[in-house]
Amino acid sequence: MIPLFLDIPNGWKTAIMIVLMILVFYFFLIRPQSQKTKQETEYRNGLKPGDEVMTQGGIHARFVSTQGAMALVDVAPGTRIKVQLASLNPIPERKSKK
DSSP states (O other), rough: OOTTTTTSOOOHHHHHHHHHHHHIIIIIIIHHHHHHHHHHHHHTTOOOOOEEEETTTEEEEEEEEEEEEEEEEEEETEEEEEEGGGEEEEEOOOOOOO
């Protein structure tokens, strides 16, 4: 078996390891987070009146409208509250027990 770093000077070994660490951080931390942020933004921009949403606090409601960075949601008939648009999430799917 041929040693991988046999003929490379020490300075280059260090540089290669730093580049590899940066790539690992990018593909395991930065890229997935940016993809998640993009999906959340697309979800919030695609909300239509009547869509069921859940706030980060766990309140289930129906989306009514947006007012800038705020959203108006209907939590009960005749009861509307203003919440941050960024705090709205889709209602998680329930897993049925079999």
